[in-house]
Amino acid sequence: MTNVRPAQRIEWIPIERITVVNPRLRNKRVFREIVANIAQIGLKRPVTVTRRAEADGPFYDLVCGQGRLEAYQELGQKEVPALVVSADTEDCLIASLVENCARRQHKAIDLLQDIGGMKARGYSESEIARKTGLSYDYVHGVARLLEKGEQRLLVAVESKTLPISVAIEIAEADDHGVQRALHEAYENGLLKGKKLMAAKKLVEARRRRGKHLQVNSSQSQKMSSAALINAYKEDVERKNELIRRANGAHDKLILIVEAIRRLQGDEEFTGLLEDESLATLPAEIQQRVVGERASA
Template identity: 45%
Template sequence: MNQSGQPAKLRMIPIDQIEVINPRERNNRVFEEIVGNIKAIGLKKPIVVTPRATASGIERYLLVCGEGRLKAFRALGETTIPALVVSVSDEDAFIMSLTENIARRQCRPLELLAGIRDLQERGYAPRAIAEKTGLTMQYVQGILTLLHHGEERLVIAVEKGQIPLNAALSIVGAGDSDEAIQTALQEAYESGRLRGQQLLDARRIIERRKTLGRSSARNMPRKVTDVTSSSLVRTYQREVERQKTMVRKAEFTQQRLLFVVGALRQLFANENFVNLLRAEGLATLPKYLAERVWPGGSSA
């Protein structure tokens, strides 16, 4: 049924008269499978379009559902495609398209979630977005909060299931303070929100977020700005500071390693300690440490 209460009509629609309102990129392998299936057995499910009048009088249509099928027909050289024609508004067409993407869960996270942000910019409140997309209001509100802060890396991690949404929001709430972020991680661990692999993933994401920034240029197009001498100087200064931080971490790690090597040398000089280790089958060291504890060779 459509907005006028009339059932949708199945028609053959010229492909060049259809406009995609919510385009998204596709995995090449998946797209090739779609093309192959349609070529072998035909179109099992028609696409959905809604008509729009034009000043020239030429009939045009907005694509509501079925972008992959439409592209496959075009790739096969077809000029028309079976379509269900429904009468819906531009906003309802966009929402129907977004809902299909959410149901499939095959689009890239930021494309999917940018659609949620689009709905907010169109004036929809989180509750209305949740009702129209089938997502929970808590999830919608949390994602919008992350997007508002430019936390694209955290958004991707949440959508991929690497870290839970509430843990991501705790990280954002901690601000830029390393100490506050570590405290947030500790609290998330103690409360059971972050455990095992998720905790390791969260630490890795935070480190990348710190060194590479909150946004992910690979997944979301970024506004290109003019390069100036001052911007180059700032970029150079940031890179220098990042390199200095890496050097400090390396020096600290080296000092700890020297301390461990010195301590092991003293312990292995104690015959009673060595005999105890031998009795437990622990008298050997990893090659990397052994070469430093006994520069001239292994222990006697």
């Protein structure tokens, strides 16, 4: 059991006073996504630090949030919102591990519900934006979607499948208005390619199954025998298709190798190739032709 006492409030702390005591290498692509996300909508969760008293202090050791801290620094920020906890070095390392493990269990909808919880406790949207480091527009949009019970749209917003502005338009529109919102988002470059297709599927799922997600695993439907048979048949068909394609490629390869072998036996053709300095073949093809000739 660790002795980390939870923080009571968020403080803005100079980044230069925070030390990453347990630095980790980070995937560059993932880090760029973090930076872009924070630049667009702000910091969703403050970093967590512990205070370290020194002569020129105070200074702070990072408990968790290295990626967020470095992204904030990358964006040229001098201060970062942080939860300050009381803990020694060992407890900080344990707390960091626990926090990372616990984060894997969170669903996007759970994180977004925190905004609704703060609003229910009396915080204004401006206060929530200031305390969380999120943009006001993002907080306002999430609050509107929460009020309408738009769980599907909220998850799409969190996963960056759908811009918050488009999600709000969909939530407040009828069926015709939803299609118009998607069309306008496409025209304005907000939805393109795969994201547009995903948005259309989302809208259709919302129309057929409602705004809410079925998150209770105890209510998940068991696969019926008919569904199991269909899944098996589909899997068999996919494998048969792969076999057909592999056999087709093999037959074409044999045809090409045989054609090359016969052409190499044509003295007039090989003489023409030599005159044009094209008498050699890539080593892999030549080995295959020689192998076919030997087997013949």
